[in-house]
Amino acid sequence: MVTAKKWVFVQPSKGFPKISDFKLEEEKLRPIEDGEFLVEAMYFSVDPYMRANMPRLPKNTTMIGGQLAKIIESKAPQYPAGKYVYSNCGWRTHTIISTKQLSDDLDLLTIILPDFGNLPLSLGLGVLGRPGNSAYFGFLELCKPKQGETVVVSGAAGAVGSHVVQIAKIKGCTVIGIAGSDEKGKWLTEELGLDYFINYKTQNIEEELKKAAPNGIDCYFDNVGGEISTTVLNQMNIFGRVSNCGSISGYNATEVPKVPSPYFAIVGKQLTLQGFIVTTWRDRWLEGIHANLKWIQEGKLKYRETITEGFGNMFTAFTDMLQGKNVGKAIVKV
DSSP states (O other), rough: OOOEEEEEOSSSSSSOOOOGEEEEEEEEOOOOOOOOEEEEEEEEOHHHHHHHHGGGGGGEOHHHHHEEEEEEEEETTTTTTTOEEOOOOBOOOOOOOEEHHHHOOOTTTTTEEOOOOTSOGHHHGGGTSSHHHHHHHHHHTTOOOTTEEEEEEEEBBBTTTHHHHHHHTTTEEEEEEEEEEEEEEHHHHSSSSEEEEEEEETTTTHHHHHHHHHOOEOOOOOEHHHHHHHHHHHTTTEEEEEOOOGGGTTOOOOOOOOOOOOOOOOOOOOTTEEEGGGGGGGGHHHHHHHHHHHHHTTOOOOOOOOEEEEEEGHHHHHHHHTTTTTTEEEEOOO
């Protein structure tokens, strides 16, 4: 009999998450039945969307999230033992998944991963996983960048933002990135080819954007929301396109933020602005993975990972990510 460990969501956080909002438990799993398979997690992802969804999560349930797992036992031929999968079955070390459950519940995404060759398996949670597909589909499908255009990316040193920066360069765009430290800026400019970096903690974003984009901004990939995004929107060109991936600046707020309304810019500049959830493209999931894998193999796409050791450190990795302590993808290695 397998014993699973799991992080249980106890209550919604008031402001920044506290360890008391979670508890670590054990659960004995029954034997699998026909049409089921058992997965053992190897790596876990921690992402901003988890914090955004906490107010709506049922209490005393497994905390949501994605994991890279190995199928260790199977009675479902289409999911053979030994294969690696991406699955969003949450913060738990072992999970029984049924094929019926997968067909009935579209929110439960479980994908058998292709062979990454000599690349780390953990990339299935980063550039070859949900963040990579968020960048690939969210930027290309919604912003529709054209060669020579100017693109701004907020949260540019994060898992999604650092990926979007590179896709924009591949597409021949001038790219401006916004992040919170000069160390991140050095990585973005020297290694990833960013054209212009703005440190939102030490520089005036409005003034720097005027210098970096004197002819205006065509595309904005938004990971942060709030005042930064309002500033960017006000400097966009007519018919600019905005892809909103997240609004991490407000996820831990205890009061309604007082940010100047962006709607004058949206209307006056006739902007196209769309939020998205990456599972919209669940039927094209492998397309994104293969495209990003090809760019890595061609040397066009680089990545970084911030890895925390130990399932018991999930909460620490989660809150470190929320404070921007990671560079690239934040991952927990079991």
